[in-house]
Amino acid sequence: MSMPTHHPRALWCALWLLLASAVLLLAGVGVGSTGFESVLRMADEPVARQIIWDIRLPRTLGAWLAGALLGLAGAVAQGLFRNPLADPYLLGSASGAALGGAVAMALFGSSPLATQWLTRVGVTGMAFLGAAGAVGLTLLLAKGVQHTLRLLLAGVIVGVVLGALRDLVELASPDILQSMQSFTLGTTSFVGWMACALMAGAWGVCSLLAWVLARALDGLTLGEATAASLGLPLAPMRVGLVAALALATGTAVAQTGLIAFVGLAAPHLVRSIVRVTHERHIVLSSLMGAVLLLAADILARWVLAPQELPVGVLTAALGGTYLLWLMHRRTAQGGVL
Template sequence: MSAGTARRVRPVLLGLAVLVALGVLLELAVGAAPLDLPHAVACLFAPDAGCDPGDRYILTALRLPRALGAVVVGAGLAVAGCAMQGLFRNPLADPSLVGISSGAALGAGLAIALDRLLPVLPGGFTQPVLAFAGGLAATWVVHALARVRGQTSVVGLLLAGIAVSALAGSAIGLLGYLADDRQLRDLSLWLLGGLGGLTRDVVLILVPLVTLAGVLLWRRARDLDALLLGEAEAFHLGVDVERLRRRVIAEVALAVGVCVAFTGIIGFVGLVVPHLLRGLVGPRHRVLVPAAALGGAALMLFADAAARTILAPAELPVGILTSLLGAPVFLALLSRVRATELS
C-alpha cells in the first residue's frame, strides 16, 4: 500500500460510515407515507413525546427492519464480491460465477410455481428456505464438477458455474411457462430483486448468518493478500490454496445464499463496490473487506430509498436500480481490462 493510499484509508472508512448513517435516516423518513426526519427519530428514541401510534408502527415494524436488512444485504453482497475477486485475482469476478444466485433463483421458482404442492413452513419461510438450499446445492455441484484429482481447477470452476447457471435459467423459464398468472408475476418480481420482504423475523435470521460469513471472510484477509501474488507464491508463503478456495467459496455461498433467499437477485453490488473501493483504499483485504461492507451497505440504502420514492406510492424493485447503476460501470471496467491486455 502506497503512502498516499494509506493516508486515504481512515477518511474513506469514516466517509462510508457517515453515508451508511445518513442512508439509515433516509430509509426511516421516505416511503409511501413520508415522515419528518426529526419526528421519526423522536418516535424511535422517545415514543412518549407525542408520537402517533401509526407512525411508530411504520417505523419499528416496517422501516427500521428494512433499513437494517438493507445494511446487512448490501454489506454481505459486497464482501462476497470482494472475496471472489481476491480468490480469482480478477476484478470482473462476481459471486454469480459459482452459480449461487442461479441456484437460489431456481429454489425460489420451485417454491412459487409449486406452492400448492409444497408444505408451508411457519412464518412464510418456504420460499427463502428453498432458495437458500438451491444456492448451496448449486455451489456444491459446481465445486464437485471442478475438482480434478483432488484439486479444484479455477477454469473448471468458472465453466461449471456457467453451465449450472444456464441449466438453472432454463429450469426457471420452464417454471414460468407452466405457472399461472399470479405465480408468473411473483416469480418475475422475485427475480428483479427487492427488499420488501425484510421483516423483523427475517432480519433476525439475516444479521447473524451474514455477519458470520463476513467475519470469516475478513479473517482470510492475509491468505487472500498472499494469493494476489500467485498460487505458487502463496503456497511458498504457507497458504493452503486448495483449502482456502474451499472455505472462501463456502463462506461466499452462505452470505450470498442467505441474502438472495430473502431479497431475490440484486446484481452488480458484489462486482462494482469492491472494484471502486480498491482504487481508494488499496488491495489489502484487511482494509478492503470492511470498506466494501460499508460501501455495499450505503449503496443498498440509497438505492432502496430511491426505489421507494421514484414511483411512490408504488415501489420499484431495487435490483433494477442496481443494474442500471452497475452495468455502465461494468462495461467501463471491461473496456479498461481489455485495453490493458492489448497494451
C-alpha cells in the first residue's frame, strides 16, 4: 500500500498542535467580560475563582474537546466516502440533533407530561438521541453500510426531511425560536464539567475505534476491489467507522450546537502540511480540529467583548474563506481538492 508516511514531520506537526492547544487553553481562561482580572484575583476572591473554575475553564476545555470530536469525524467521513468535501454531518446527525433539541424545548414549555422524563434527559440528551436516531434512519434507508453512495444519498435525504420537521416544530412553538437560533449558530457558552466529561469519554472511545479501523480507510483509497483483495473485512470495519463518526458528531453537536466547517477544514489543513496514513491522519485531524475551534471560540469571545459572536458563524466565515482560497489555488494549479 504505497502511501507517504513522513513520520518525523507528522510527529512535529502533532507536537506543534499540542503546544498550540496548551497556549490556547491558557488564553481561553483569561478571555471574558472581566478579562485577566479574574485570573489575577482568583486567589483572593471567591467570585473570581468561580468565574475561572466553573465558567471559563470548562468552556475552554469543552471547545477543545468539541473541535477534537469534529476533526476526528471529518477525517473519518472523508476517508469513508473517499471525498475530500465530505462533512461529519452527512449522515443526518446535525438535523437529527437540531430536531431533538427543538422537540425538547417545545415540550418543556407546553407539555406537563414531558417534564417528568425530559428534565432528566435534558435538551442536550434529546439532541444526542436525535442525532443517533437520524444516523439509524440513514442506515435503515441505505440498507447497511455496504454501499457508500447509497449511504451518502440516504444521509442527505434524512437531513432534509428532519430539517423540515424541525422547521414545523419551530412554527408550532415560536417561543423556542431564540433558543434554537443559539443552537443552530453554535455556542460553547453552556458547556460545563459534565459536558466536558461526556465529550472526553466519547473522544477516547471514537479515537481508539477509528485508529484501530484506519486500515480500512487506507484500503478504500485504493478502491473497493483492491481493499477486498487485501483481505480487509470491509463490512464490519465500515460499521465500526460509521459508529465512531456518529458518536463523535452526535456528542459534539449535542453539547455545542451546529458548528460548521471545523470537521471539513481540519483534515484539509493536515493534508496541506503532511501526507500520512489514516492511522496518523485521524489523530492529527482531531488535534487540528481542537485547535481551530478553540481559537475561533476565543476570538468570538474577544473581538466584541463583552458581547460575543456565535462561534459557529465565525468558523463558517473563516472556514469557508479558507476552502474558497484552497479551491482557487488548486484550480490555478490544475488540481482538485
